[in-house]
Amino acid sequence: MTVTCSEHPASLQGRPAMRRKVADAAALAAGYVALAMIAVPTIWVVAGVLQRAVPGWSWGVLTHTGAAGAGGLENEILGSLVLTAGTLVLAGGVGVLAGIYLAEYATGPAGAVLRGASEVLAGIPSIVLGYVGYLALVVALHWSFSLAAGLVTLAVMTVPYVMKSTEVALRQVPSAYREGAEALGFSPLQALRRISLRTALPGIVTGILVALAISVGETAPLLYTAGFTSANPSAALVHRPIAFLTYAIWTFYNQPSKSAVQLSFDAALILLVIVLLLIVVGRVIVSLSERHAETR
Amino acid sequence: MRRTALEPDPSDLATSRGHESSYPVLEASSLRLQFGSTTVLSDLTVAIPRGQITALIGPTGSGKSTLLRTLNRMNDRVKGFSHDGDVLLEGESIFGRNVNLMLLRRRIGMLFQRPNPFPMSIGDNVVAGVRAHRIAPRKQHRAIVEARLKEVGLWDSVSGRLADSPFRLSGGQQQLLCLARALAVGPDMLLLDEPTSSLDPGSVETVEALLRKLVPALTLVVVTHNLAQARRIAEQTMFLFGGRLVEFGPTAQLFESPNEPETMRYVTGRIG
Numbered sequence: 001m002t003v004t005c006s007e008h009p010a011s012l013q014g015r016p017a018m019r020r021k022v023a024d025a026a027a028l029a030a031g032y033v034a035l036a037m038i039a040v041p042t043i044w045v046v047a048g049v050l051q052r053a054v055p056g057w058s059w060g061v062l063t064h065t066g067a068a069g070a071g072g073l074e075n076e077i078l079g080s081l082v083l084t085a086g087t088l089v090l091a092g093g094v095g096v097l098a099g100i101y102l103a104e105y106a107t108g109p110a111g112a113v114l115r116g117a118s119e120v121l122a123g124i125p126s127i128v129l130g131y132v133g134y135l136a137l138v139v140a141l142h143w144s145f146s147l148a149a150g151l152v153t154l155a156v157m158t159v160p161y162v163m164k165s166t167e168v169a170l171r172q173v174p175s176a177y178r179e180g181a182e183a184l185g186f187s188p189l190q191a192l193r194r195i196s197l198r199t200a201l202p203g204i205v206t207g208i209l210v211a212l213a214i215s216v217g218e219t220a221p222l223l224y225t226a227g228f229t230s231a232n233p234s235a236a237l238v239h240r241p242i243a244f245l246t247y248a249i250w251t252f253y254n255q256p257s258k259s260a261v262q263l264s265f266d267a268a269l270i271l272l273v274i275v276l277l278l279i280v281v282g283r284v285i286v287s288l289s290e291r292h293a294e295t296r
Numbered sequence: 297m298r299r300t301a302l303e304p305d306p307s308d309l310a311t312s313r314g315h316e317s318s319y320p321v322l323e324a325s326s327l328r329l330q331f332g333s334t335t336v337l338s339d340l341t342v343a344i345p346r347g348q349i350t351a352l353i354g355p356t357g358s359g360k361s362t363l364l365r366t367l368n369r370m371n372d373r374v375k376g377f378s379h380d381g382d383v384l385l386e387g388e389s390i391f392g393r394n395v396n397l398m399l400l401r402r403r404i405g406m407l408f409q410r411p412n413p414f415p416m417s418i419g420d421n422v423v424a425g426v427r428a429h430r431i432a433p434r435k436q437h438r439a440i441v442e443a444r445l446k447e448v449g450l451w452d453s454v455s456g457r458l459a460d461s462p463f464r465l466s467g468g469q470q471q472l473l474c475l476a477r478a479l480a481v482g483p484d485m486l487l488l489d490e491p492t493s494s495l496d497p498g499s500v501e502t503v504e505a506l507l508r509k510l511v512p513a514l515t516l517v518v519v520t521h522n523l524a525q526a527r528r529i530a531e532q533t534m535f536l537f538g539g540r541l542v543e544f545g546p547t548a549q550l551f552e553s554p555n556e557p558e559t560m561r562y563v564t565g566r567i568g
Contacts, residue, residue, distance in 0.1 A: 176412035180474070183370060183408075184425040185401035185481065194428070199415050292415045292461040 049272055053265035061266050067230030070259060073267055075232050079243040080216055082233045083150055087215040090155035091162055092208050099166020104192065122160035129157050130221030138225055145227025145241040153221045158211035165207025169200035202286040209282040213275050219246040245271045321346040321485060321515045322367065326381035329362050336362045340541050347512030351530035352519045358536040360519045364487050368404040369397060402429055405483035409490040411470035413462035418454055421462050421473055425481035444476040448506055468499025488518045504529050523563060527551055535559050
């Protein structure tokens, strides 16, 4: 078979075809639109919260407990922080270990089952998980509304994100690193700990951050499992309800008193700050761990 | 030189044999290597002489790298890989049931075609193996870093930036760093898989000169596609072709008056 090429023009002079110019402009425009679709709502939300929270802001909300739209938000803040820290330990631990298992050890059906299960889990609406948590933990196990019930529910919800990001990050570790470690006589565990996990850390941290951001901003499952209280969190894992910020946002906003609405916006502002801090901490960890990375 | 048995059992052949230079350090007997049902190399019986550089030459697909990677058992985890026959290190089988792979690889180090420093500081790279094998207390690491970097001639250019990323170094410097890292665990032997093929000519010269300095303290096995390199650095040359060992002998003889017609055709550039 003969292949014929169209002849190239004799001269280098000439304008790019109109079609290419249009396509170029369209792609650029689409990029800007996409950027705007991310940036505008973000700025809108932050500005809206600031605008409503700041004028009536009082530092007292940080140091006073309260309920039903009066007093402060100390109980909610501490409750959310405890829940977030607990998720970090529980979902972070389980998720990272499961991710390591999937990336390094799982071969055949076991891995496929775990992967499939986690995808299904990630797809279950959080309110359904909350209700299941309510039936299983609060009622069947007699934990009542409690820190443990809330934590376990949040952890179940967020483990898939941590697991997936850990697995993906570990799979992206260049095989040259592993081979180098192996050839140097590292044990498999040493290679994993000193080379693979270190290299994968940015990806793992990002996954944990997403999990934490979800858990700190989640309302539905906690309504079913954590309950609410005007008291600060205690050491009790079960039988004692625990407050959280999104409850305040959700409930106080619908109350008639002006102070309750103000508290609701204060809670939203504090939540934004917490999420922002999480992101900053994550960025710092990522950039520290990447200072010797190949792709920088 | 330090000798650590691969197995805890002291009654291995190595001790009764002694380590005089007349004995080969590594011997392969009736070795056959295959991936799945494809035989890569068969019926290989050869003794690698101690304290010399042995070059492994042969066209692509002749099994050079597979053989090299078998010698420190890097093929173990490769899917479908299997072997027959045996490889003895100082008379002791490297495939023995109780062989400690960590110890084997501490004694037989490896350098790869592309430099592969770890994503940690230059200094940490040098002592990565030292740490893994707990060879020296932490306070000696600094001295080890300096000694090894001096040994490979990198010290002057990196002494001021030991905490920096190794990926800012040139390719040649990265390879030297990897060599320093391999030397730091005190191997008896180094396997080098085309160690200079990704380097610029200047770095090639540096690395080759360095390799010459490592013998006779160490035994080196170098896979190379570069026949001129084999002639420059190797005392012994092994020619693999068509899945078998065609010829093994002193480099000069193999290149100038080979016994086998295939060797002649390969070294004169008519096959390959």
